[in-house]
Amino acid sequence: MPILQNRLPNVFIGEDAPCDCWLIDADNLCSESLKGGQIIYTPHLGAPELVQLKDVPRPRTDCWAFAVMAFQILALCHPFIGKKVLEADEEDNGWDSEPSEQDTSVDLDEQAYKGYLPYIDDEDDDSNEFSGGLPRQLILNSQLRTLFQETFGAGRLQPHRRPSMAFWALEFARAFDNSIRCPSCKMSYFHSPDFEKCPYCQNPQPAFVIAKTNRWQTILLGENKASFQKSLPGRLFHPFSFASGDSAEYEAEIDLRRKNVKPVRGTKPFPPDLTFEFVNDIK
Amino acid sequence: MAQNTFDPTKFTTQKAKPLPVILLLDTSGSMNIVTNPNDVRDTGQTGFVDGQQVRFVEGGITRIASLNSSVKKMLNTFSRFERDSTEILVSIITFGADTRMVIPPTSASNVGFADLQASGDTPLGRGLGIAKGLIEDKNQIPSRAYRPLVVLVSDGMPNDSWQGPLADFIQNGRTAKCDRMALAISDEADRNMLAQFIEGTGREVFNADTAEQIT
Numbered sequence: 162m163p164i165l166q167n168r169l170p171n172v173f174i175g176e177d178a179p180c181d182c183w184l185i186d187a188d189n190l191c192s193e194s195l196k197g198g199q200i201i202y203t204p205h206l207g208a209p210e211l212v213q214l215k216d217v218p219r220p221r222t223d224c225w226a227f228a229v230m231a232f233q234i235l236a237l238c239h240p241f242i243g244k245k246v247l248e249a250d251e252e253d254n255g256w257d258s259e260p261s262e263q264d265t266s267v268d269l270d271e272q273a274y275k276g277y278l279p280y281i282d283d284e285d286d287d288s289n290e291f292s293g294g295l296p297r298q299l300i301l302n303s304q305l306r307t308l309f310q311e312t313f314g315a316g317r318l319q320p321h322r323r324p325s326m327a328f329w330a331l332e333f334a335r336a337f338d339n340s341i342r343c344p345s346c347k348m349s350y351f352h353s354p355d356f357e358k359c360p361y362c363q364n365p366q367p368a369f370v371i372a373k374t375n376r377w378q379t380i381l382l383g384e385n386k387a388s389f390q391k392s393l394p395g396r397l398f399h400p401f402s403f404a405s406g407d408s409a410e411y412e413a414e415i416d417l418r419r420k421n422v423k424p425v426r427g428t429k430p431f432p433p434d435l436t437f438e439f440v441n442d443i444k
Numbered sequence: 445m446a447q448n449t450f451d452p453t454k455f456t457t458q459k460a461k462p463l464p465v466i467l468l469l470d471t472s473g474s475m476n477i478v479t480n481p482n483d484v485r486d487t488g489q490t491g492f493v494d495g496q497q498v499r500f501v502e503g504g505i506t507r508i509a510s511l512n513s514s515v516k517k518m519l520n521t522f523s524r525f526e527r528d529s530t531e532i533l534v535s536i537i538t539f540g541a542d543t544r545m546v547i548p549p550t551s552a553s554n555v556g557f558a559d560l561q562a563s564g565d566t567p568l569g570r571g572l573g574i575a576k577g578l579i580e581d582k583n584q585i586p587s588r589a590y591r592p593l594v595v596l597v598s599d600g601m602p603n604d605s606w607q608g609p610l611a612d613f614i615q616n617g618r619t620a621k622c623d624r625m626a627l628a629i630s631d632e633a634d635r636n637m638l639a640q641f642i643e644g645t646g647r648e649v650f651n652a653d654t655a656e657q658i659t
Contacts, residue, residue: 237457238458239458242458246458246588247458247588255586255588256587256590256591256621257587257618257621292456293456293457293458295450295455296450299450360450363449
């Protein structure tokens with residue numbers, strides 16, 4: 162699989178579409194002890210306890226870095242640069258103030274990255290809020306909002322409160338499976354009563370199918386086509402897991418005009434608890 | 445209340461902290477002296493410029509031409525850097541016959557740099573005064589920024605009262621907290637003055653027959 166590396170180190174993105182994305186961490190470069198070892202982190206992604214030299218890299222520090230990266234990609238802003246940093250008084254911490262005793266860097270931006278300031282969307286503390294970036298109602302569902310709150314709210318000072326990667330994988334899969342990709346502008350938005358049209362270009366919601374089982378549901382969409390084929394992922398049928406959640410369990414032939422879904426010729430028949438709901442009429 | 449449409453006109457993102465770079469450039473008459481005296485054609489004329497006896501020649505590369513080319517290369521490098529990362533807020537102040545801020549604080553990618561001309565004396569004190577006024581102004585050089593860098597480029601001896609302004613610059617106010625570099629363009633540069641300018645920065649005075657080392 163050809164790979165290319167984007168600007169973030171440790172993030173590798175495949176060239177095929179849909180592309181794979183691998184986050185490869187540098188844990189094995191770090192020593193076991195705090196003294197005499199090297200703690201390596203990417204600027205602005207390092208967990209507070211890592212940057213403050215209170216702990217070594219662990220899964221919970223990876224969860225922090227992942228959450229910061231995810232937030233930046235989705236919201237187009239950093240989760241800790243809010244009004245406390247941007248609207249600071251002149252007396253406050255810039256290049257021109259006197260350094261304080263406890264932390265030599267009084268620079269407010271650096272304080273924010275080190276976890277000394279609250280999360281910009283913190284439900285219990287709006288002192289560092291930031292109203293810019295993409296509106297969170299458009300890019301986060303309530304489950305993702307909760308994961309970010311747990312990681313950046315309670316999880317800022319209590320690392321054990323940060324949700325593990327399994328939760329992120331599950332909720333991103335859920336959000337993805339309930340998103341519509343606008344055939345006109347290619348942005349994606351959630352399937353919800355709030356969005357009858359694309360919030361970015363006002364194109365009407367396209368016709369699509371929802372495949373449902375007792376445990377999961379996913380939207381099936383063709384690129385502007387009335388008939389198309391789609392794989393039904395394993396997470397519709399099995400408890401969510403990293404290994405099999407994405408695997409193609411069944412192959413479906415979808416006809417939006419006739420409102421009809423059947424297994425692709427030669428592939429296995431659908432299980433009994435799988436249903437299909439047709440949403441919107443094809444033009 | 446849910447927001448159902450995206451209004452791109454309301455979209456803002458966090459403005460990054462800029463890195464202010466202030467260039468304090470000598471544009472006195474001596475900057476017309478050529479950097480390649482062995483490759484020139486003598487016109488036979490002589491004269492007196494900026495306190496020095498000179499021969500007028502053709503076909504040479506003057507110090508000011510070299511400086512102009514280096515500043516342009518530097519702005520190019522800064523612009524490329526700006527694309528990926530930090531905004532670099534460039535200000536350019538000249539001291540010579542024309543002593544003023546020729547470029548106010550501007551993003552490197554947006555700087556419209558016109559080649560500088562050289563003539564006149566070397567009023568370093570006045571130049572420092574303009575730089576001081578700029579840096580003490582929080583509206584022009586914000587507090588939310590990386591530590592500013594001031595680069596002094598000179599090829600000769602200053603001839604106004606500069607000791608007071610220099611001491612004030614490096615000891616008092618916001619200018620005292622700036623980082624500083626000094627570049628001597630020629631052997632005639634006042635190295636004591638330049639060394640004083642960078643005292644405490646841990647640096648040496650840079651030498652350059654051209655000013656490319658600024659980058």
